[in-house]
Amino acid sequence: MNRKSETTEWFQNLQDNICKSLENADGKAKFIEDKWERLGGGGGRSRIIRNGNIIAKGGVGFSAVEGETPEKILKALRLEKGDFFATGVSIVIHPDNPMVPIIHMNVRYFEMSNGIWWFGGGIDLTPHYVDINDAKYFHQELKKTCDIHNENYYPEFKKWADNYFYIKHRDETRGIGGIFFDRLSDSDNFDFESRFNFVKDIGNLFAPTYTYFMTKNNNLEYNEDNKKWQNLRRSRYVEFNLVYDAGTKFGLDTNGRTESILMSMPPVAEWEYNYQPNIGSKEEYTINMLKKDIDWINI
Amino acid sequence: MNRKSETTEWFQNLQDNICKSLENADGKAKFIEDKWERLGGGGGRSRIIRNGNIIAKGGVGFSAVEGETPEKILKALRLEKGDFFATGVSIVIHPDNPMVPIIHMNVRYFEMSNGIWWFGGGIDLTPHYVDINDAKYFHQELKKTCDIHNENYYPEFKKWADNYFYIKHRDETRGIGGIFFDRLSDSDNFDFESRFNFVKDIGNLFAPTYTYFMTKNNNLEYNEDNKKWQNLRRSRYVEFNLVYDAGTKFGLDTNGRTESILMSMPPVAEWEYNYQPNIGSKEEYTINMLKKDIDWINI
Numbered sequence: 001m002n003r004k005s006e007t008t009e010w011f012q013n014l015q016d017n018i019c020k021s022l023e024n025a026d027g028k029a030k031f032i033e034d035k036w037e038r039l040g041g042g043g044g045r046s047r048i049i050r051n052g053n054i055i056a057k058g059g060v061g062f063s064a065v066e067g068e069t070p071e072k073i074l075k076a077l078r079l080e081k082g083d084f085f086a087t088g089v090s091i092v093i094h095p096d097n098p099m100v101p102i103i104h105m106n107v108r109y110f111e112m113s114n115g116i117w118w119f120g121g122g123i124d125l126t127p128h129y130v131d132i133n134d135a136k137y138f139h140q141e142l143k144k145t146c147d148i149h150n151e152n153y154y155p156e157f158k159k160w161a162d163n164y165f166y167i168k169h170r171d172e173t174r175g176i177g178g179i180f181f182d183r184l185s186d187s188d189n190f191d192f193e194s195r196f197n198f199v200k201d202i203g204n205l206f207a208p209t210y211t212y213f214m215t216k217n218n219n220l221e222y223n224e225d226n227k228k229w230q231n232l233r234r235s236r237y238v239e240f241n242l243v244y245d246a247g248t249k250f251g252l253d254t255n256g257r258t259e260s261i262l263m264s265m266p267p268v269a270e271w272e273y274n275y276q277p278n279i280g281s282k283e284e285y286t287i288n289m290l291k292k293d294i295d296w297i298n299i
Numbered sequence: 300m301n302r303k304s305e306t307t308e309w310f311q312n313l314q315d316n317i318c319k320s321l322e323n324a325d326g327k328a329k330f331i332e333d334k335w336e337r338l339g340g341g342g343g344r345s346r347i348i349r350n351g352n353i354i355a356k357g358g359v360g361f362s363a364v365e366g367e368t369p370e371k372i373l374k375a376l377r378l379e380k381g382d383f384f385a386t387g388v389s390i391v392i393h394p395d396n397p398m399v400p401i402i403h404m405n406v407r408y409f410e411m412s413n414g415i416w417w418f419g420g421g422i423d424l425t426p427h428y429v430d431i432n433d434a435k436y437f438h439q440e441l442k443k444t445c446d447i448h449n450e451n452y453y454p455e456f457k458k459w460a461d462n463y464f465y466i467k468h469r470d471e472t473r474g475i476g477g478i479f480f481d482r483l484s485d486s487d488n489f490d491f492e493s494r495f496n497f498v499k500d501i502g503n504l505f506a507p508t509y510t511y512f513m514t515k516n517n518n519l520e521y522n523e524d525n526k527k528w529q530n531l532r533r534s535r536y537v538e539f540n541l542v543y544d545a546g547t548k549f550g551l552d553t554n555g556r557t558e559s560i561l562m563s564m565p566p567v568a569e570w571e572y573n574y575q576p577n578i579g580s581k582e583e584y585t586i587n588m589l590k591k592d593i594d595w596i597n598i
Contacts, residue, residue, distance in 0.1 A: 034573065048572045059572070169551040169560075235564070242541035243551060252468045252542060259573045261468075265534070267571070271564035273347045273358070274333065 003117065003192060007109040008064045008087045010196075012045075014107070014203045015062040015089050019047055021207035022060070022093070025214045026052040031060065036257050041067030042085075046260040050267070054100060054218045058093035059263030069112070070254045083113040088121070089203065090247070092264035093210065098230035099220035101127035101134065101175070102237060103210050104264070106247065107203045109196075117192070119199045120182040122157075123206065124165050125213075126175030126237060128230045129282050130289040132299060134213065135176045139296040142179050145205050149198040150189070157181045162292040167240050172290040174240045229283050231270035238269050302416065302491060306408040307363045307386045309495075311344075313406070313502045314361040314388050318346055320506035321359070321392070324513045325351040330359065335556050340366030341384075345559040349566070353399060353517045357392035358562030368411070369553045382412040387420070388502065389546070391563040392509065397529035398519035400426035400433065400474070401536060402509050403563070405546065406502045408495075416491070418498045419481035421456075422505065423464050424512075425474030425536060427529045428581055429588040431598060433512065434475045438595040441478050444504050448497040449488070456480045461591040466539050471589040473539045528582050530569035537568050 019031045029052030037043035044063030049055050064087035074081060088108025095102065107121035125138050139158070146153035157179035165174040179202070184195045241248050241264050251261035277283030318330045328351030336342035343362030348354050363386035373380060387407025394401065406420035424437050438457070445452035456478035464473040478501070483494045540547050540563050550560035576582030 050572070057570070057572070169554075169557045231567070235568075238537060238568075239541060239561075242538060243548075249542075255468075258468045262538075262570065263572055265570035268530070268567060268569050269534075269537075270567050271356070271561065272566070273349070273356070273562055274558045 003109070003111065004064075004066075004085050004087070007196070010200065011064070011087050011089045011107070011109070011203075012062055015045065015047065015060055017204075018089070018091065018207050019049075019060050021211055022049065022055065022058070022214075025211035026054045028053040029055055034259075036260065038063075038065045038067070038257075039255075041065060044257070044260065046257070046263060048263060052096070054095055054097065054214045056094050056096040057265075057267040059091065059260075061090045061260055061263065063087065063090075063260075072253050073250070076250070079112060079116070080114065085111045090264075091206065094234065094266045095214065095218070097218050097220065098128040098222050098226040100217040101125045101213055102234075102266075103206075103213075105203075105206050107199050109199075116185070118183040118185040119195050120184065121199060121202060122161060122164065122178065122180035123202060124161055124175055124178035124180070126233070127286070128226075128233045130176060130286045132296075134217070135289075135296045136299065137212075138176065138178065138209065141205060141209050143297060145201050146179065146198075148201065149194065153181075153198070154179065159293075165240070166292065167236060167244065169243070170236060170239070172236065172287065173292055174237065175290070176294075176296060177292075228270065229277075231266075231268055232272060232275060233286075234266035235269035235271050237264075237266055241265070302408070302410065303363075303365075303384050303386070306495070309499065310363070310386050310388045310406070310408075310502075311361055314344065314346065314359055316503075317388070317390065317506050318348075318359050320510055321348065321354065321357070321513075324510035325353045327352040328354055333558075335559065337362075337364045337366070337556075338554075340364060343556070343559065345556070345562060347562060351395070353394055353396065353513045355393050355395040356564075356566040358390065358559075360389045360559055360562065362386065362389075362559075371552055372549070375549070378411060378415070379413065384410045389563075390505065393533070393565045394513065394517070396517050396519065397427040397521050397525040399516040400424045400512055401533075401565075402505075402512075404502075404505050406498050408498075415484070417482040417484040418494050419483065420498060420501060421460060421463065421477065421479035422501060423460055423474055423477035423479070425532070426585070427525075427532045429475060429585045431595075433516070434588075434595045435598065436511075437475065437477065437508065440504060440508050442596060444500050445478065445497075447500065448493065452480075452497070453478065458592075464539070465591065466535060466543065468542070469535060469538070471535065471586065472591055473536065474589070475593075475595060476591075527569065528576075530565075530567055531571060531574055532585075533565035534568035534570050536563075536565055540564070 029049045031047040031049045034046045042065035047060045050057045066085040069084040091105045105123040111117040143154040161177040161180035164180045328348045330346040330348045333345045341364030346359045349356045365384040368383040389405045391403045404422040410416040442453040460476040460479035463479045
């Protein structure tokens, strides 16, 4: 089996498995699927879930696209003219209960007709309220998975995530970070199989990790003020995705399927001019913890 | 009086007058003011209004900034190194009643230390529900004002607005357009005074035009479905401002005051995956009218 079909098949199965796990954990909502085709080659399956017991709005997208590489992509990735192939899974889940964090994951494989290939991806958690134990758990799980493959992965990719998931105009990280990696190709220590195995393990980590938070935190009580705060945090998520997120910008720039790209948007968001949380509040604590370079594991 | 102080003073007064008119028409909410200073030179007065009888959230900003021109601006505007001066008024008003349109206006003056100068600006209306008579009235008022100064202004600047206020990834205009203009400097037919007089007339047109819509349309009834639609339309406003709006992008890129730049955000916005209005509905009609090159005056 060649790399294209191997990765395509694996990501497709990952989408299936994650959707099943999320439906089980939610206990009410079911994914609806939109299949789409890309002008120029390939297509995808967007799966959307909403109004669940736990999930307010979410999407789990799979795509495998190919064809002539758009000029913008050649330029941005500094590639020579040629055909491209890209496949992967993208997820954003917005929960109803403000005590459950928002999560995002993307895992992807990219290949050019001249033989260049790489894996990329990331997973990051955006709690509306930062909870130290949840943050520690999340980063420990990521570190454990990274360490199986290479002990430089976690420190390197954690730092990358801190820098990537950063809302410059707010001087805030999007959430408590996670890992981010790109252009993982062959080198002295790695080949296609070892890189793919790492990406598989990250992909497989998503469902158990997020359903853990869904199940545990959905029991936590909340009030109207917490909902209001959730909506204010969701607006920062919108700002990050529309102003900075490379995948979103690229998708919109290259005439991607808008509804699939923007399935990352929250169900609702609120903006309030110069909102300042009360001193000593949980909201203020959260803002203070949205910083780069926090060592969540040893905090 | 030199051009800097002449324009600064005029725009400052415009902000005062517009705020007074909006408060009068609203009848409840009052503007609060934040004065700010810019690192590097100048500053501004952000005025914010919310929870009014008619206005849900709005901002009327004045600024007069100067100093060394940031590298990004030099490059984007293809200017030679030098100091810049910029002053102007920016407004976005989000009404509570979905039958009242959102409005935006910006009028500004820019000058470089080498003597280059120009005026720029625009005003555009974003109804949640397109009403032909309102659209016609709005464009007629703009045309009347433009025609006093030059009969090419309206057709040229109307087209410019159609192209500028366009959400490419949705293939929708933001609303029913208006006028947009930039780099109005001296030429065979125009000098500083004639350009400034045009900008003054546009600035002065804002208050009577928008308070006309506020007063007239706030009497129209609406239901929960209309509110939902309003929030979906507001999310398109967010998408335009964060993805395309040159002023917003520039402000964020050049470390402008974030809260002043993003005072254009609506109070609330909703996203729903692949929302399709009912066939024959007012919502569908609105979508169908969000197109470039509609001759609103003779429609």
